[in-house]
Amino acid sequence: MKASPTDVLTGIYYIDGDVAAGYGALAAGCKLVAGYPITPSTEAFEAMCRRGPQVGTVFIQMEDEFGSISAVLGAVWSGVKSMTITSGPGYSLMMESIGFGAMLETPFVLLNIQRGGPSTGVPTKTGQADMMQSRWGSHGDYELIAISPDSPQEMFDYTIKAFNLAEKYRCPVMIMSDECVGHMTEKVVIPEADKIEIEPRRFYKGPPEEYLPFSPDPDLVPKIAKAGDGLGLYITGRVHDERGYPVKNEEFKAKYVRRLVDKIRLNKDKIIELKEESTDDADVVVVSYGISSRVAVKGVEIARQKGIKVGTLRLVTVWPFPDEKIIDLAKKVKAFVVPEINYGQIVFDVARCCHGQANVVLIPHGGAGVHNPLDISDAIESAAKEDKKIEGVVEFKTRLEKIVFERGLKIKE
Amino acid sequence: MKAKETKMKEIHSAPSKKGEIHPMENLLRMDRMPHIWCPSCGIGLAVTAFASALEKANMDPNMVSIVSGIGCTGRVAGYVKLDSFHTTHGRPIAFGTGIRVANPKIKVVVFSGDGDLIAIGGNHFIHAARRNIDMLVVCVNNFIYAMTGGQVAPTTPLAAYATTSPYGCVEPPFNIPYIADSSGAVYVARWTTLHVRRLINSLAEALQKKGFSVVEVISPCGMYYSRINKLGDGLDMMKFYHDNVEIRHGEDTKNLDIGFQTKIICGKFVDRERPSYMERYNQWLSGVKGGSRDEG
């Protein structure tokens, strides 16, 4: 179905990633945004507060992140598309409710503008260190979808996509952005409403007495309902059967919790989106996501000028992880080079899928800044020259590390 | 008037003489000056008042620990020369509870802002008051979330503007002394950053009080609250406090709501006795077996 013209602020804008994501949410039909101020995501929330009333979207600033995510879950069950916006510390606070959302198969979108961590970290500067947390942060078994945009235009486009995926698979969808993309100002084209595809919510339309809230369709996703439909919904975070009622035995866990996980795992091909370039004859493939993939462009250019055959694989969806793609490429290339603004997160999944067929080099960065492209090109060069098979992830020693630890640069505030 | 102004100019523009030190230096982290607060901000006043109160109350600075949360006022811990903790958003009271209960000889001071203590920290505020944990909570209330850029707070008056209430705040605000009082705090007072001397006296009193004490300090925020609401700068806000504050000691905390640019009632509202958390805990322990924990 097409987006509603009243939701879409069609036009050409020069805005930052945060605001673009906010506009994307409105265009996708998000009718409730609950948030809590946290640098560097606040601009997204503020943009939605400003524009919300104009398009009929309600905003509420809750007392904390728990309140925000709970309000979002409640809003979804009252029938609307809903989203919350946060960053590292707030994201950590939302973990219990994310699991709750996964268990109830509640479609919602969470925008995380990552910053330097851990703990309070560096609030105003970038990081990509919540990537593993987005997959494993809550307790118990569940799967969800995470997308990593790399520009304000993508913030707009992929927020819409996030809502669509959430509705299709009835699961939480994380938009794992970062401060750099969030605060980067670029041209964003918002098209006419009829050019924007929206996934409608799959409401149950049959007779009330036959409704089973968690009875799945063939694609493993059940039809959803909302409060006020007269269906007598019972929604609980306990392990439940198809009626939604809590169960007591292990076999139910195997059946019902298993489906939560299979729902995503078995539909991986339809969910995963990658951007591959020059990987067919590459010796080294740079695997990256988010802002690092933009920085990597320069690094790759420098390496190519030296005659090295470099390909790039950009993970647009980071979760579910594209196991098969890495397994395939590993058979053909010498090494994967993974620049991430953290000390190793997605690189471990790349290494896992290599099955010893290729080397894996991590170019770490603590955060509060982006990679030096020269580090990326140097890492590519040394990976291309390395003929030995090295087990484990090789950590590239960056210029920053050398400056800080070897030459002992004085930290100036 | 003119002579006085010239004299003030002389004092402020005179280069500091060698060996001259600021009277608060022993209680402030001078190696971190200048601080991050904006011109027009009242937090600095609250900090100096607190330092003066520590001296006035004859507190041993080694046995006082200060815990802050996140926000502009949350940065206070970083500038005060005590065992100081800059913790997570909303939880300095919880952190401080851990310190106090584990070592009752330490006087815990929680110094944080209205958003940190009453919004995300609201739950911990009422529970610590209910328990009557012996700690002083200094809540600097500037009616807004300043550090993150001027969002609405649970103390933002009705109709006031903030970046997340761009069409005026639709939520009635909390009355902090009322929450503190009804949750069981034994000392509740409110002052503004204009009333420095009274604030110092109040803080000194509260420091020596056993139990959960709350001192709310109304402060200007020139960068966000007063700018977004077109109320002028810090000095204009101070003038507003001068003209609109009424001091009413012992006033029923129910009547202490603050509206947008309305009268502000200040004073000491609650000063009572209740057994503190450790007093009850020790009573229980001595009735069981083993000894009690020494309360400092």
Next chain:
Amino acid sequence: MKADPKGVLTGSHTLTGNHACAEGAFAAGCRFLGLYPIVPSLEISERFLERAPEVGATFIQMEDEVSVLAAVLGASWTGKKSMTVTSGPGLSLMMEHLGLGIMLETPCVIVDIQRVGPALGMPGRPAQGDMMQARWGSHGDYEIIALSPSSPQEMFDYTIKAFNLSERYRIPVALMSDAYVAHLQEKVVIPPAEEIEIEPRRYYKGAKDKYLPFKRDKDFVPRMVNIGDGYKFHVTGLTHDDRGYPVMNEECQEYNVHPLVWKVRNYVDEIIEVQEAETEDAEVIIISYGATSRAALKAMEQARKSGVKVGSLRLVTVWPFPEKRVAELAKKVKAFVVPEMNFGQVVLEVERCSYGDTNTFFVSHGENGVENTDDLLSAIKQAVQADKVESGIIEFNKGV
């Protein structure tokens, strides 16, 4: 240093896993417990509270799990060894403060008695679904140490180990147990206090005005002080320099955070503990941790009896993961069989560290009971019969 006799209930007891954990905490010198009631960890708190007066420990029940870990961190800074106990939903609420504990490098122990998840799940039923969460649950970069006991005796022993590791590396340590072991009642032998080794806190003893809270020793661990000892130190969750003062740039981020990671990564050989059995000639090795190890060891015995050469690699420390040992064993065996009470968590690490040298079979364990070995034995049979190395994890399917 030896344990304080006041906390050591020397003797031979019959205790549940939870009670044994409380006794282990006392023996380790833990004198502060922050708690919030959550099934199935309640009994640890109950035992702790009951014995607290005679041991001289303090406790507080906070209003939620968020504040509990905050209180535990605060208590730790007064010099008390501190602990909290929880389960899945509570652990999820503790993630922000786990990050604070990491950043402030505060020693403490978090006991997670895992139950079926996600969300509310099944409060009284065991699972192992929080293992990856223990490693990656908080935001930002860090390393964590996690131990997994498989019996009440180990609940006692590993709680002491957890405290020792947390003091040694100035890091929160997670004790990842589960509802089964927590409620199992078995013999627990508590030795005399002088036979229990306790790691003392690494204190700074120099001049008060020269104290730098985050100046690191050679092993990247800084020295701690207590509140009230006159050091007037400042610590913050913001990225900071040696003085503990916030510095908001990438140099300081590298300076502050990289050592948090090196603190553990460079010392994995000292931290990691595994228990191997019959691995020298094994064709198939079962890699297990926690409650599933009980079934694993039984299955190993049963398989050996029927002529299949099975060995066992038991992870005492699950994090940091024993990459080297798994890689070594991968070259020698036909397959790893990894039973877990979840839908695949630590098995992903096994896959990663096999480097394609062997098959990795995953068994989602526990449906027929924690100590039931039927699925495991069938999986071992399948593993032995496989004639080539498959790409990726092979999930053992009961129906096949």
